[in-house]
Amino acid sequence: MEPKETHAITLNVNDTNYQIQILPWVSLLDVLREELHLTGTKKGCDHGQCGACTVLVDGKRILSCLTLAVMKDGSAITTIEGVADGENLHPIQKAFIEHDAFQCGYCTPGQICSAIGMLKEGKAQTREEVQELMSGNLCRCGANRGIINAIMEVKEGGCHE
Amino acid sequence: MTKLPQIGKPISRLEGRLKVTGSAKYAGEYEAEDLLYGYVVNSTITKGKITVIDTTEAKTLEGVIEIFTHENKPSTAWFDFQYADMDAPPGTVFKPLKDNDIKYNGQPIALVVAATFEMARYAATKIKLAYTEEKFETNLQSNLHKARDTKKGLASMLKPPPPKPTGDFEEAYQNSFVQSSGEFKHGTEHHNPMEMFATTVIYEGKDQLKIYDKTQGTINSQMYVANVFGLKMKNVQVIAPFVGGAFGSGLRPQYQLFMAVMASLKLKRNVRVTLDRAQMYTFGHRPPTVQFTKFGAEKNGKVNAIYHKAIGETSQFEDYVEIVVNWANMLYPAENTLLEHQVVPLDVYSPLDMRAPGGSTGMHAIEITMDDLAYKLNIDPLELRLINYSEKDKSSDKEYSSKELRNCYLEGAKKFGWSNRNPEPRSMKRGNKLVGYGMATGIWDANRLLARVQAIMTSDGKVAIKSAVTDIGTGTQTIMTQIAADELGLRLEDITFLYADSKMPFAPIQGGSFTTATVGPAVKAACKALNEKLFRKAKHLKNAVLSEMKFEDVIFSEGFIIVKNNPETKISIAEIFAANGGKEIKTTNTSMPNPLRYGKKARAVHSAVFVEVEVDEELGIIEVKRAVTAVAAGKIINPKTAESQILGGMIWGISKTLHEETITDHNFGKYMNPNLAEYHIPVHADIQDLNVIFVEENDTFVNDLGVKGVGEIGVVGMPPAIANAIFHATGKRINDLPIHFDKLL
Numbered sequence: 001m002e003p004k005e006t007h008a009i010t011l012n013v014n015d016t017n018y019q020i021q022i023l024p025w026v027s028l029l030d031v032l033r034e035e036l037h038l039t040g041t042k043k044g045c046d047h048g049q050c051g052a053c054t055v056l057v058d059g060k061r062i063l064s065c066l067t068l069a070v071m072k073d074g075s076a077i078t079t080i081e082g083v084a085d086g087e088n089l090h091p092i093q094k095a096f097i098e099h100d101a102f103q104c105g106y107c108t109p110g111q112i113c114s115a116i117g118m119l120k121e122g123k124a125q126t127r128e129e130v131q132e133l134m135s136g137n138l139c140r141c142g143a144n145r146g147i148i149n150a151i152m153e154v155k156e157g158g159c160h161e
Numbered sequence: 162m163t164k165l166p167q168i169g170k171p172i173s174r175l176e177g178r179l180k181v182t183g184s185a186k187y188a189g190e191y192e193a194e195d196l197l198y199g200y201v202v203n204s205t206i207t208k209g210k211i212t213v214i215d216t217t218e219a220k221t222l223e224g225v226i227e228i229f230t231h232e233n234k235p236s237t238a239w240f241d242f243q244y245a246d247m248d249a250p251p252g253t254v255f256k257p258l259k260d261n262d263i264k265y266n267g268q269p270i271a272l273v274v275a276a277t278f279e280m281a282r283y284a285a286t287k288i289k290l291a292y293t294e295e296k297f298e299t300n301l302q303s304n305l306h307k308a309r310d311t312k313k314g315l316a317s318m319l320k321p322p323p324p325k326p327t328g329d330f331e332e333a334y335q336n337s338f339v340q341s342s343g344e345f346k347h348g349t350e351h352h353n354p355m356e357m358f359a360t361t362v363i364y365e366g367k368d369q370l371k372i373y374d375k376t377q378g379t380i381n382s383q384m385y386v387a388n389v390f391g392l393k394m395k396n397v398q399v400i401a402p403f404v405g406g407a408f409g410s411g412l413r414p415q416y417q418l419f420m421a422v423m424a425s426l427k428l429k430r431n432v433r434v435t436l437d438r439a440q441m442y443t444f445g446h447r448p449p450t451v452q453f454t455k456f457g458a459e460k461n462g463k464v465n466a467i468y469h470k471a472i473g474e475t476s477q478f479e480d481y482v483e484i485v486v487n488w489a490n491m492l493y494p495a496e497n498t499l500l501e502h503q504v505v506p507l508d509v510y511s512p513l514d515m516r517a518p519g520g521s522t523g524m525h526a527i528e529i530t531m532d533d534l535a536y537k538l539n540i541d542p543l544e545l546r547l548i549n550y551s552e553k554d555k556s557s558d559k560e561y562s563s564k565e566l567r568n569c570y571l572e573g574a575k576k577f578g579w580s581n582r583n584p585e586p587r588s589m590k591r592g593n594k595l596v597g598y599g600m601a602t603g604i605w606d607a608n609r610l611l612a613r614v615q616a617i618m619t620s621d622g623k624v625a626i627k628s629a630v631t632d633i634g635t636g637t638q639t640i641m642t643q644i645a646a647d648e649l650g651l652r653l654e655d656i657t658f659l660y661a662d663s664k665m666p667f668a669p670i671q672g673g674s675f676t677t678a679t680v681g682p683a684v685k686a687a688c689k690a691l692n693e694k695l696f697r698k699a700k701h702l703k704n705a706v707l708s709e710m711k712f713e714d715v716i717f718s719e720g721f722i723i724v725k726n727n728p729e730t731k732i733s734i735a736e737i738f739a740a741n742g743g744k745e746i747k748t749t750n751t752s753m754p755n756p757l758r759y760g761k762k763a764r765a766v767h768s769a770v771f772v773e774v775e776v777d778e779e780l781g782i783i784e785v786k787r788a789v790t791a792v793a794a795g796k797i798i799n800p801k802t803a804e805s806q807i808l809g810g811m812i813w814g815i816s817k818t819l820h821e822e823t824i825t826d827h828n829f830g831k832y833m834n835p836n837l838a839e840y841h842i843p844v845h846a847d848i849q850d851l852n853v854i855f856v857e858e859n860d861t862f863v864n865d866l867g868v869k870g871v872g873e874i875g876v877v878g879m880p881p882a883i884a885n886a887i888f889h890a891t892g893k894r895i896n897d898l899p900i901h902f903d904k905l906l
């Protein structure tokens with residue numbers, strides 16, 4: 001059914017408040033990309049199968065393609081554009097560059113947001129557990145080794161937030 | 162004060178920061194005023210005619226601007242050849258919305274254009290359709306009797322047909338000491354780059370378009386659009402600085418480009434068309450293929466008879482060809498050979514080059530047959546490769562320009578610990594799991610095509626290098642910058658590589674592992690020409706310190722022209738610019754292999770692959786625990802990005818062998834798993850210890866840089882190495898891919 005009524009919602013994205021009027025059928029991913037022009041968050045499937053659209057909502061990693069924007073009214077959202085501290089890259093971002101943890105770069109924002117969320121969850125201790133808990137983020141280029149190496153370096157260096 | 166060379170250094174990707182901060186923009190991400198969104202409707206039948214396509218209701222929805230179908234499609238080019246692209250196989254190119262004829266399941270049949278993506282997608286569901294269906298065939302297996310030779314065309318230049326038979330295969334095979342034969346199958350595979358195909362068209366005024374396209378060739382897309390829509394080449398600009406993976410899928414202009422341009426021209430608006438994941442399975446794939454091998458060897462292990470036949474799927478409108486059966490005799494110098502390649506036309510879309518096309522298919526069959534021969538001869542599989550080692554490509558009777566495969570075998574085996582292998586199948590165990598070691602050889606062509614490059618130096622001593630080439634994640638931008646830095650004697654920071662824009666000098670499509678060997682030498686040549694220009698200007702400077710010198714007598718370093726055997730004597734670039742009135746100095750050069758010389762030698766990259774698998778027979782789990790790939794690919798410009806290329810290829814090999822397959826329901830002629838949940842590719846947990854070795858290889862023949870290319874070689878040896886390891890672990894020869902646990906039962 002075609003929704004007719006727009007809803008007024010507020011999203012706090014990367015410390016900026018956005019007031020938007022939105023139809024309820026619009027996903028958070030599409031709001032970020034098409035309305036707010038924050039295209040760093042990627043769409044790889046739109047069905048919760050690839051992880052490219054991972055963002056942090058109130059600190060937790062979620063799939064923005066499986067989330068309707070209206071569900072997140074009032075939430076604080078961090079996208080890849082808000083991960084660095086100004087000019088200073090986040091340690092995970094630095095480690096990704098250093099370990100060549102990407103080729104085409106399309107899965108990268110999702111991998112990075114997911115890694116930050118995963119480290120914060122504090123469940124993964126070993127490399128194997130990190131691999132397991134990062135397995136929702138696909139990389140077709142096959143940058144897997146670099147991605148896990150980068151995350152392990154930050155995890156073991158203890159410099160994540 | 163000569164600066165250290167950049168070539169050979171593991172430089173981090175120059176665009177890294179853009180990629181980790183989300184600032185890299187891909188085709189479907191460019192903003193445009195009052196942008197319209199297109200959503201494509203695809204046919205749900207496999208063959209037949211559209212009898213009704215009623216868009217009345219859909220058009221009444223708020224925000225729907227227009228719906229294009231075959232009934233109201235604006236007119237486009239008449240002739241078939243106008244639709245042909247740089248990678249078009251012999252045949253007739255598919256033309257979207259041409260008429261009511263349905264040629265394959267998922268064929269695009271309409272484009273809904275609306276103010277929002279959601280509305281376009283919703284309106285698509287309101288289109289009323291009726292078809293008459295016709296009988297179709299999509300099953301390769303049940304149509305093998307229709308196999309026929311392939312038509313030849315332009316594409317046959319890069320994809321030569323199999324070599325003619327040599328000797329007497331039948332007799333040699335019958336009389337050989339041991340014989341090994343096999344039948345090998347793999348199903349359909351789809352590229353599935355993470356970024357879905359998208360095109361954003363900016364309507365810049367009458368017949369003038371700026372197009373952001375997902376492509377592996379900006380000029381390929383530009384040419385296609387200009388030809389199909391009757392526009393001037395100069396009025397069509399195609400830009401693709403970031404491509405979210407392609408693996409061959411971007412070698413041909415895909416239908417979202419056609420759709421977006423058509424709508425933009427008709428509506429005089431900015432339009433974006435993005436495909437969804439299911440639609441990513443509607444325009445090209447690795448063709449399912451059946452192969453047959455028969456190899457015969459003498460008692461000492463020498464292979465004397467090779468038969469290799471491949472039958473691949475193609476569409477009813479194009480003869481897609483890949484090189485499947487040409488490899489065995491390039492590696493193993495048997496005197497008696499019979500090599501054949503045929504296709505079966507079916508009611509599917511044309512197959513499309515997919516990473517290591519043909520090579521990964523053929524080497525799978527060849528290297529499993531070799532492994533089987535080794536067991537029958539009671540010779541170590543590695544030893545058998547060395548017994549059959551050849552410095553020559555027997556099939557063309559040419560010497561290799563370079564071939565360090567022997568060292569790949571030796572260094573790879575050492576790193577892997579091949580000597581710890583007990584050859585007996587099922588003899589090695591770890592806990593309750595069977596352990597298997599397998600190895601295989603990899604080979605891929607080293608080609609070079611024509612490219613043009615422009616180099617522009619400005620008065621600040623900085624240089625811009627321009628090429629239309631893309632960087633699909635291969636590291637091209639970084640590598641080209643390294644090459645330019647060394648040739649110009651400048652720092653990386655002084656060089657900007659401007660690329661992926663059809664307005665820039667010509668580069669071919671990016672594929673086939675030939676980009677670095679094609680554009681690299683062109684960059685080098687343009688930089689050299691720029692140096693020569695600077696030198697000529699320097700000679701005419703008033704102080705005339707260089708007037709007696711020849712170009713060979715000087716070097717270029719950090720903004721100075723320095724006399725080689727008298728480094729105190731030098732001229733700064735700044736002086737040259739001062740005398741030049743500050744005007745930029747530029748040059749554009751064409752670079753290609755010498756046609757008289759280039760064909761005189763065989764050119765290939767090689768690899769040796771060693772794999773350890775663990776098989777849990779009770780749970781039916783197969784895991785690649787370790788793999789070592791040793792590669793000889795000439796000069797490695799950037800070991801970091803090159804290693805990533807090989808690792809990516811190895812993971813593709815694991816995927817091809819153990820995970821991915823598009824499954825067709827032949828009752829409906831339809832792919833059943835067009836999504837990333839059911840089309841399995843390896844996840845992080847599937848990837849364990851992978852190692853890459855680059856073996857020294859000096860090649861002064863292939864090109865000035867001595868580079869070959871690393872895009873495909875990482876894939877080719879993996880599938881047979883894994884299958885051979887599974888045989889070693891379990892004693893089961895499994896020739897069909899992918900190997901899922903049911904095949905172990």
Ligand code: FES
Nearest residue numbers: 046048050051065
């Ligand atoms: S786009 Fe959300 S999981 Fe793939």
Ligand code: FES
Nearest residue numbers: 103107139140141
């Ligand atoms: S870097 Fe290309 S998909 Fe991961």
